[in-house]
Amino acid sequence: EKGNYRHFMQKEIFEQPTVVAQTLRSYLRPGEQRVALPQIDFDISAIDRITIVACGTSYYAGMVAKYWFEQFARVPVDIDFASEFRYRDPILTPGGLALFISQSGETADTLAALKHCKANGQVIASVVNVPTSSMARESDLLLPTHAGPEIGVASTKAFTCQLAVLAALAAHFAVKKGLMDREEEAEVVKHLLEAPASLNAALDHDDEIADMAHLIAPARDVLYLGRGADFPLALEGALKLKEISYIHAEGYASGEMKHGPIALIDDAVPVIVLAPSGPLFEKTVSNMQEVQARGGKVVLISDADGIAQAGEGCMAVIEMPKVHPLIAPLVYAVPVQLLAYHVAVAKGTDVDQPRNLAKSVTVE
Ligand code: M6R
Numbered sequence: 132e133k134g135n136y137r138h139f140m141q142k143e144i145f146e147q148p149t150v151v152a153q154t155l156r157s158y159l160r161p162g163e164q165r166v167a168l169p170q171i172d173f174d175i176s177a178i179d180r181i182t183i184v185a186c187g188t189s190y191y192a193g194m195v196a197k198y199w200f201e202q203f204a205r206v207p208v209d210i211d212f213a214s215e216f217r218y219r220d221p222i223l224t225p226g227g228l229a230l231f232i233s234q235s236g237e238t239a240d241t242l243a244a245l246k247h248c249k250a251n252g253q254v255i256a257s258v259v260n261v262p263t264s265s266m267a268r269e270s271d272l273l274l275p276t277h278a279g280p281e282i283g284v285a286s287t288k289a290f291t292c293q294l295a296v297l298a299a300l301a302a303h304f305a306v307k308k309g310l311m312d313r314e315e316e317a318e319v320v321k322h323l324l325e326a327p328a329s330l331n332a333a334l335d336h337d338d339e340i341a342d343m344a345h346l347i348a349p350a351r352d353v354l355y356l357g358r359g360a361d362f363p364l365a366l367e368g369a370l371k372l373k374e375i376s377y378i379h380a381e382g383y384a385s386g387e388m389k390h391g392p393i394a395l396i397d398d399a400v401p402v403i404v405l406a407p408s409g410p411l412f413e414k415t416v417s418n419m420q421e422v423q424a425r426g427g428k429v430v431l432i433s434d435a436d437g438i439a440q441a442g443e444g445c446m447a448v449i450e451m452p453k454v455h456p457l458i459a460p461l462v463y464a465v466p467v468q469l470l471a472y473h474v475a476v477a478k479g480t481d482v483d484q485p486r487n488l489a490k491s492v493t494v495e
Contacts, residue, residue: 138482140283140375144468145334147291148327151461153277154292155323158299164317166302171272173254175307178228182221182253183210184244185232186492188286188370189293192258193232194363195460196297203311203319204304213240214495217247229253232297234281234289235491236264243495245269258296260289274300283483284490285375287468290367291330291461298323298457322455326462332452333465340466343430343447344473347378350401354392355382355467356422357405358415360460364405368467375475375485385418396427403430403470407451407459408437416441432466 136142160167181200183193190212197208211221217240223229229248233241236259245266249255256272260281267273276292302319305311311319347353353372357365365382372380383392385404396402402422406415412433419429419441428446431438434453442448449466475482 140285140472140482143281143283143288147288148330150278150288151291151295152327154295159320164320166299168303175304180227181206181208182229184213184216186213186238186241188290189232191363191367192290192293195360198360199298199301203301204308213244217244223251223253225252227253229255231257231266232293233266234260234286236261236266237491237493239493239495242266258293284485284488285371291464294461322457326458329452329454329462333462336449337469340469341473344477347401347474348477350378353378353380353401355403356385358385358411361405364460364463371471375471375482376478385415388418396422396425398426398428402427405463406433406437408434409456
């Protein structure tokens with residue numbers, strides 16, 4: 132039931148603080164400040180390579196996880212769309228872990244890729260929201276998200292719960308590989324536990340984002356920019372906007388703008404810039420200024436410090452709470468979801484059941 136909400140998507144966006152907290156409860160032991168994974172009956176420290184396979188929004192969660200696995204656990208990560216992976220004869224050496232991410236656990240291409248990896252000697256792990264799904268049943272290691280049923284075709288709460296599980300998993304790998312000491316592990320746990328409150332703080336900007344929707348609704352094209360672990364959020368923001376508002380949108384790594392896409396910039400193309408303050412902030416801002424110098428209309432999503440530093444000259448700003456870079460991808464998911472939602476509402480599209488799309492893609 133939708134309760135007081137107008138759409139399932141809106142309800143699911145607002146459920147995120149609760150379901151992320153619920154998911155984290157299965158992967159953290161707050162009292163001991165430790166990461167706690169389900170019983171694992173293979174040797175993590177022996178895993179020398181991770182292959183992540185998924186589709187759509189779940190793929191973007193995997194892209195974020197690649198940054199985390201490489202940063203914390205120093206394990207090389209290969210990631211691919213399921214529909215590409217299964218036809219490219221991937222090199223799978225013994226000792227590899229294949230990690231599948233899926234809300235439904237039934238996406239045909241992802242399931243086929245899983246079976247291929249299983250037949251080729253990989254250890255199979257899956258992050259799924261439906262614990263009785265085909266992918267769950269085929270896995271050696273099942274890592275459920277506890278998002279509850281997701282009804283809106285546009286994935287929202289499943290994504291942030293996937294990120295929560297993947298962050299815990301990356302930290303667990305780092306601990307097992309001897310690359311994260313107790314103190315660093317306690318820090319990671321602390322930041323992850325801050326996520327639900329920060330998600331709430333992000334949701335507080337709902338009205339403001341709704342007011343801003345009229346700036347985006349008339350656009351024919353919208354660009355999203357981000358860097359590092361927030362680059363996949365730019366892709367996710369563009370996907371959300373495309374699928375429910377039918378506005379053409381693309382996400383780019385900020386630094387790639389000058390290699391082509393900047394040619395598109397004029398005052399009719401809004402550019403949404405995701406720039407939490409942190410080590411990559413200055414770099415992203417300089418890309419943003421290149422856009423502004425060409426008449427581009429920027430919506431800057433950053434925290435108070437970032438907005439104070441770079442907000443001037445933007446068409447609009449959305450202020451996020453100041454968060455640790457680890458949880459920024461979870462928190463910055465909220466404004467991109469809300470923006471897509473309100474633009475779609477402003478355009479009068481069918482938010483929960485966009486044209487041409489199915490919730491679960493069980494055909495190849
Ligand atoms: O159930 P899955 O997570 O495997 O689904 C993958 C994609 O079909 C899904 O994320 C799709 O891209 C969503 N409509 C995005 O909002």
